[in-house]
Amino acid sequence: MRRSSGLNFNRKKRKVNTGLLREIALWTGEILLTMFVAVLLVLFVGFRISVVGPSMSPTLENGEKVLVNRLVYKVFSPKQNDLIVFLPNGNEKSHYYIKRVIAVPGDKVQVKDGMIYINGEPFEEKVEVSAVENALLAEEELTVGEDEYFVLGDNRNNSEDSRYASIGNVRKEYIVGKAWCIVWPWDRFGLLK
Numbered sequence: 001m002r003r004s005s006g007l008n009f010n011r012k013k014r015k016v017n018t019g020l021l022r023e024i025a026l027w028t029g030e031i032l033l034t035m036f037v038a039v040l041l042v043l044f045v046g047f048r049i050s051v052v053g054p055s056m057s058p059t060l061e062n063g064e065k066v067l068v069n070r071l072v073y074k075v076f077s078p079k080q081n082d083l084i085v086f087l088p089n090g091n092e093k094s095h096y097y098i099k100r101v102i103a104v105p106g107d108k109v110q111v112k113d114g115m116i117y118i119n120g121e122p123f124e125e126k127v128e129v130s131a132v133e134n135a136l137l138a139e140e141e142l143t144v145g146e147d148e149y150f151v152l153g154d155n156r157n158n159s160e161d162s163r164y165a166s167i168g169n170v171r172k173e174y175i176v177g178k179a180w181c182i183v184w185p186w187d188r189f190g191l192l193k
Helices: 018-045
Strands: 046-050 065-069 083-086 097-103 108-112 115-118 148-152 175-184
Touching: 046 175, 083 148, 097 108, 097 115
Parallel strands: none
Antiparallel strands: 046 065, 065 175, 083 097, 083 175, 097 148, 108 115
16 A cells, blocks of 8 residues: 555545534633623622721621622612711721611710610610710710711720711711621621621
């Protein structure tokens, strides 16, 4: 038998597997769509922040990572017991604060004998907290202004919150969202109450 060298025009052409190409294109499209939706969610719906300090203990601990829903308060207003995320006095150079809404616009707030009173009635706590030792600004009854919220940390005696002149009532325009879910550490993963 004699071998020929050079070009062989009698070779069969390889067929392109169109099914495999279609499958690759489908997977690529799904991955790109998922990435696009994830970017949209992060840009317009939520973002992640770290808890700074012990002011929300035991609900949130220092260093935990929390997802924030930034869309909800564009549609609805914060309500009592919501965990809001805000910049104190709108200071964009500050870290984000997380506090619990105690009173909403128009409410009258007072702290006396370690208890919080809203419109003359004891505040119904959603979590177990200790008695308030220092009433500070809330020692005398105060009225929450329009588009303002009176907030406290769950660690009532170790929290810089609306009782302090440096924070005061939080204006709605300074609220960036609602603390929604703990995402780290894994053993604390879950929705916030």
